[in-house]
Amino acid sequence: MLGKFLSFLAWAGLYRIPLMVLNDQNPTPTNLTVTPTQVADVTASFMEVLVDSFVSTDGKKVSYLALEQSPFYTKDFEDFRTLLKIVDPSKMSDQERKSFFINLYNILTIDALLSMRSLPRSTISVTKFWSRYAYQVGPYTLHLDDIEHGILRGNRPHPTTSSIMFERNDPRLRLTLEPDHRIHSALNCGAMSCPRLNFYKVEGLSNNLDNSMKDFCTEAVSNVGGSSLIINSIFEWFTSDFAPTEKLTMKFLSECVDDANKKKALAEAADGRRRYTFHYDWALNAFSGVSEDRVKVTVYLQSLCSDTVRFFTSQLYPTWQDLQDIIDLEFVPYGKARATPLESGGYKFVCQHGQEECYGNLVMSCVQNSLPISTQVDFFNCMFSQRNPAQAGSKCSDDLGLDWTPFEECAKSDQGAELLYQNGLRTAALKPRLHFIPTIVIDGHYDDYQLRLSLLAFKNQICNMYQGPPHQSCL
Template sequence: MEPEYNILNHTKDAANLQETVPPLDISLKLQRSMLQLKGHHMTEDGRGIDYERLRESELFREYIDLSTRLVTCDPSSLDHTHKMAFFINIYNSLTIHGLAASEELPSSVLGVEQFWQKTAYDIGGLVYSLDDIEHGVLRGNKPHPSASKRPFSEDDPRAKISLKSCDPRIHFALVCGAKSCPAIQVYSGTNLELALNSAATNFCSQEVEVTAGGVVISKIFHWYASDFGATEKELLQWVCQYLPVSKQEQLEKLLASGHSVEVKSRDYDWKLNKL
């Protein structure tokens, strides 16, 4: 059964939305808007948001108005890099919009019923929830970790928007509204490679601990293990490249020892990433 979407960017003033907006134009405007919101209502490191002040601000009202332009935006013309940047920004913007629009801020995003399945934008006449964006578009139409079915069927027009492959670094760019989520950044087609490398490096440096007997990692690596490698060793080899030199050397020594490496997942803090 299809979810009952909560579409946040529909407007009654449809007469003003007849002109199609080029996706690169709307992407640039959204980037600028998010940078302004980040500068005024988020911590410098991007890990905390003042939702109360944000949702009362003129900047947020301007962002909401701008989000209605997505209805006339067709992202199918974007190349792989610009499409990835576009949908990462949309995912993070939609998360913030969805939480800020709540009648009462939850203590945890888990307290909002089907938040990721229902919270959605209309983009070019097609509806995308947070789950649709993450799994259907950015992960290359791969099933949710708890599902076996692909998000988009072959005859779903959104399937044409899906990226052809999954870049695991997206997991360190997408912000789900929890304290253990990665930091909020704003991405563009021109800075995407460097920005994703930076996001992966920052996250792995903070969330991966290498000890004499094993490794402690974020649950993100557990949930999306297949995105990082076919085996646990391949996952750790992937992680290794984004660690500081000292941790990298430790992990390389463990992997080369021939002994099994104990891998544990640290607890995930689902409390809302609010100030």
């Protein structure tokens, strides 16, 4: 209770959260002599071991629990924190300093997360995370914001506060580097939408940053098939690091990606011929190190069902906000509808609550087919929060910054009918047969008892079924 109160005071500017220097208690070595160049190389090698041993093969997730229980964390991290206290990074070359601080930022992020009593749901849920955790690096105390904005971004203003890290007489100014937009493809903030975790050695650094930037540009753009693009929010927050304007940032992205379809779509966005919205998944990038351990949830639903509305808005959506990093979620919009194939092609649908519900189901099927799951959840929650969910597609598209036209066209087309029909086949294949909407299938299983639990306490049910490491929101 006290912690929440202090967090509120900090948010209100009435309490200053103390800086946590993670190597403050480590003794300063007196019998160890290393050069700044050697420390830059050791830091890259240290990060290489961390990535090879405790990061998923795609670079997106960290096995925090396995790392915390390993000798690498209990011993090698201690040695590394001690080493940091005797290096002067101002004596590194620019390339050495850039390699050193990219790797150090990622190491400090992971170390900060493991320093907590339990893993948070996300780094953004930790009050002032980026200005709260620091290392003593030789004569300098540096937190995460200092490293990113003060050093690697050349002391450019923070994108949310417009303040700079180092004032005129701050000795840390000598550490600043020429701004390099490519660092945004290398710094990992502990979230699912962050760039891949990797290690960056001094030798070949520029080529490695070029490659990571290309990979990140490609991963940052989705929903190319529709008329709206979904783009990683880093390109919104740091627009000025990539180009003078947001439209020119779209042009930068179009030149950065290799995929021809994405390149064309981004060029259209730069010219104002295609809409786009920004999105960032802040869920913690954690996995067990053994398997994904996510709880598989499939929700069979329909657009005008009051029980569906109640479950979605009071159970599923709040649970998703807390536990999306451990839920593998999908929707099957169809419910108790019936479909009849027509001789002329297409299908005739009859729905439990009338033709308007059929139209809502068609819209949901088209949204389901076009958007990532996190955006689907936001879209459907918006629909179910309106008086008439079946007719809320246009409003919800506007609210989420999406172009309504492709969803509307899909819902009235043979494509939409085929999508809904396929959802009907999946619904009909359920065993035991579906008899209530919504039906919630968890890890391939459902029955009446489980359904009652889902309708009343969905979050508790997910927490109880989750087999991974302890989750902050399940404590």
